[in-house]
Amino acid sequence: MVVRPSERSSVSTQVETHEFQAEAQQLLQLMVHSIYSNKDVFLRELISNAADALDKLRLETFVDKDLQVDTSDLHVQIEVDREQRTLTVRDNGIGMSRAEVVQLIGTIAKSGTAELLAKARESQESGSAELIGQFGVGFYSSFMVADRVSLVTRRAGEDEATRWESDGSGTYTVETVQEAPQGTAVTLRLRPEEADDGLFDYSSEHKIRELVQRYSDFITWPVRMEVERSDDDGSTKREIETLNSMKALWARSRDEVSDEEYAQFYKHVSRDWRDPLEVIAVSAEGTFEYKALLFIPSHAPGDLFAEDHRQGVQLYVKRVFVMDECAALVPPYLRFVKGVVDAQDLSLNVSREILQQDRQITLMRRRLTKKVLSAVKHMMSEDHERYATFWAEFGAAFKEGILSDAENRDTILEIASFASTHDAERTTTLRQYVERMGEAQRDIYFMTGASRSIIESSPHIEAFRAKGYEVLLLTDPVDEVWVDSVAEFDGKPLRSIAKGELDLDAEEDESAEPEREQRQEEFAGLLSWMTALLEEQVKEVRLSSRLTTSPACLVSGAHEMTPTMEKLYRAMGQELPPTKRVLELNPAHALVDGLRKAHDERGDAAGLAETVELLHGSAVLAEGGELTDPARFTRLLADHLARDL
Numbered sequence: 001m002v003v004r005p006s007e008r009s010s011v012s013t014q015v016e017t018h019e020f021q022a023e024a025q026q027l028l029q030l031m032v033h034s035i036y037s038n039k040d041v042f043l044r045e046l047i048s049n050a051a052d053a054l055d056k057l058r059l060e061t062f063v064d065k066d067l068q069v070d071t072s073d074l075h076v077q078i079e080v081d082r083e084q085r086t087l088t089v090r091d092n093g094i095g096m097s098r099a100e101v102v103q104l105i106g107t108i109a110k111s112g113t114a115e116l117l118a119k120a121r122e123s124q125e126s127g128s129a130e131l132i133g134q135f136g137v138g139f140y141s142s143f144m145v146a147d148r149v150s151l152v153t154r155r156a157g158e159d160e161a162t163r164w165e166s167d168g169s170g171t172y173t174v175e176t177v178q179e180a181p182q183g184t185a186v187t188l189r190l191r192p193e194e195a196d197d198g199l200f201d202y203s204s205e206h207k208i209r210e211l212v213q214r215y216s217d218f219i220t221w222p223v224r225m226e227v228e229r230s231d232d233d234g235s236t237k238r239e240i241e242t243l244n245s246m247k248a249l250w251a252r253s254r255d256e257v258s259d260e261e262y263a264q265f266y267k268h269v270s271r272d273w274r275d276p277l278e279v280i281a282v283s284a285e286g287t288f289e290y291k292a293l294l295f296i297p298s299h300a301p302g303d304l305f306a307e308d309h310r311q312g313v314q315l316y317v318k319r320v321f322v323m324d325e326c327a328a329l330v331p332p333y334l335r336f337v338k339g340v341v342d343a344q345d346l347s348l349n350v351s352r353e354i355l356q357q358d359r360q361i362t363l364m365r366r367r368l369t370k371k372v373l374s375a376v377k378h379m380m381s382e383d384h385e386r387y388a389t390f391w392a393e394f395g396a397a398f399k400e401g402i403l404s405d406a407e408n409r410d411t412i413l414e415i416a417s418f419a420s421t422h423d424a425e426r427t428t429t430l431r432q433y434v435e436r437m438g439e440a441q442r443d444i445y446f447m448t449g450a451s452r453s454i455i456e457s458s459p460h461i462e463a464f465r466a467k468g469y470e471v472l473l474l475t476d477p478v479d480e481v482w483v484d485s486v487a488e489f490d491g492k493p494l495r496s497i498a499k500g501e502l503d504l505d506a507e508e509d510e511s512a513e514p515e516r517e518q519r520q521e522e523f524a525g526l527l528s529w530m531t532a533l534l535e536e537q538v539k540e541v542r543l544s545s546r547l548t549t550s551p552a553c554l555v556s557g558a559h560e561m562t563p564t565m566e567k568l569y570r571a572m573g574q575e576l577p578p579t580k581r582v583l584e585l586n587p588a589h590a591l592v593d594g595l596r597k598a599h600d601e602r603g604d605a606a607g608l609a610e611t612v613e614l615l616h617g618s619a620v621l622a623e624g625g626e627l628t629d630p631a632r633f634t635r636l637l638a639d640h641l642a643r644d645l
């Protein structure tokens with residue numbers, strides 16, 4: 001998305017008033033009217049931003065040796081003025097320039113935001129809480145608890161600072177100020193306490209302490225606050241206390257850390273508001289040491305298939321944050337995995353380009369990939385419900401691995417699952433499918449298509465249903481591709497029921513051969529006439545053993561693209577010559593048999609050609625396809641129906 005501050009900004013001498021970008025305004029409205037019941041999270045968001053700013057400053061001082069800033073006491077400070085009812089979260093991190101303030105705070109730069117907001121409007125109440133979660137509540141969450149928010153910030157290395165202020169309605173002001181410490185201070189004028197509405201007294205020391213410990217304990221920077229302490233002699237004194245334990249969670253062993261702590265840490269790194277589905281802790285010793293803490297979220301983000309999806313985990317080197325969204329550490333098909341990798345022996349100056357080629361990084365990625373796969377496998381065998389959630393959320397992305405990760409292809413095929421005619425609700429694994437296969441069945445049958453219902457009602461599946469053969473119903477775009485690259489599973493060939501010649505009877509029963517030959521002879525005249533008649537549309541017209549109730553269906557050649565695949569390519573802007581397919585007829589169907597008889601008697605009478613056209617058109621419709629000339633089709637159909645009255 002192009003991020004641009006509102007063009008209707010009016011400039012006065014010192015204080016500029018800007019309008020929030022439209023989407024930002026809508027998000028703010030959601031915050032101000034606080035449909036999100038857990039308002040406590042605003043503090044987590046502010047501390048999280050402050051901690052990120054400290055990480056960024058430390059990194060920048062490593063990379064830019066000319067940057068003269070004091071990094072000896074990087075920390076977050078919470079300040080409260082109970083009389084004024086203000087709460088300030090201050091950091092001495094990287095800060096923001098004036099342009100950054102306008103860009104980062106006045107707009108929402110995330111992709112998919114507009115779409116999510118549209119959804120929020122549709123599903124007014126129910127969807128809203130979830131929606132805010134998907135945004136990662138962020139800075140704007142301050143407006144859930146404050147009626148006015150100001151921010152003063154000075155970027156490291158710059159002299160002038162910027163002050164930003166807003167009451168959360170349509171506009172905000174920005175002005176340049178001369179004197180301000182480096183870093184950022186966000187000050188909230190707190191709304192009156194309303195405990196019934198989840199709005200607590202956020203100026204109370206007790207509440208702040210509770211929130212920091214609950215949500216931000218693992219932040220690796222000190223979060224400090226001035227607190228009151230009573231001495232033994234009854235006197236009270238004020239002193240600065242660090243409220244968080246600062247323990248890096250990934251450095252601790254799994255049994256020392258509670259699920260709640262992992263969940264909070266996950267929320268910090270992922271900006272998700274829900275608990276993770278799975279926690280994966282990895283510790284590698286030896287020549288190349290690192291620790292990793294990975295999470296599988298419980299919900300797929302809305303933009304999982306968007307090109308600019310934020311993917312990858314955070315990379316630390318010896319506890320120092322180096323980069324966010326480090327894509328080199330997880331393969332693209334696991335792009336939903338979040339977390340932290342902390343390596344011992346990398347340079348802090350590593351760039352993304354170097355990472356892509358680094359041998360150690362490659363080894364790490366391989367190991368982390370295997371860990372994630374084995375976690376999924378474990379889920380599958382130990383906790384089917386969780387596995388089902390995983391699959392429903394991430395299966396479509398995960399299956400890309402069948403194509404892209406040759407090394408783990410077999411494992412991925414083992415833990416992948418698919419919808420099938422065997423069960424209307426539950427998916428099946430290939431192994432379970434194979435175990436259910438009867439003696440007579442040699443292949444694993446599947447069909448790709450746009451949806452389960454389209455496939456299930458397509459004519460291709462009829463004979464399989466009649467014979468009780470299970471068919472996998474593959475409806476994700478990626479299914480169209482991977483099925484061509486996997487020849488077999490457990491020695492059983494994978495076979496599309498909508499492609500190539502298929503003779504289920506012949507496969508089972510060779511004695512039916514003479515009967516088939518006779519039928520072939522009977523229909524030979526009709527078939528060659530129809531093939532010539534439909535020359536523009538189809539490659540060939542032949543008899544089928546796929547059909548039991550429908551008169552006809554279209555099939556692709558064994559190595560040709562399916563119509564869905566063609567559609568996908570066209571949607572991506574690729575020009576494709578139209579593929580001619582084969583029209584298969586059901587010789588047992590009254591319409592087909594009647595056509596044969598009529599053709600034998602009357603030859604190429606004009607009315608018969610129209611019936612053939614209608615037969616072809618209905619085969620296109622039956623598989624959910626589109627007619628080239630729907631108007632002609634409906635006219636012919638109406639004419640023919642009228643004749644029968």
Ligand SMILES: Nc1ncnc2c1ncn2[C@@H]1O[C@H](COP(=O)(O)OP(=O)(O)OP(=O)(O)O)[C@@H](O)[C@H]1O
Nearest residue numbers: 049050053095096104135136137138139140184271
């Ligand atoms: N204390 C801070 N110091 C420096 N920059 C900050 C600070 N707080 C916010 N920012 C900048 O403003 C941006 C927007 O913050 P905001 O909290 O709205 O979203 P976010 O942190 O990017 O992501 P999320 O919405 O997932 O929390 C941040 O990405 C950061 O660049």
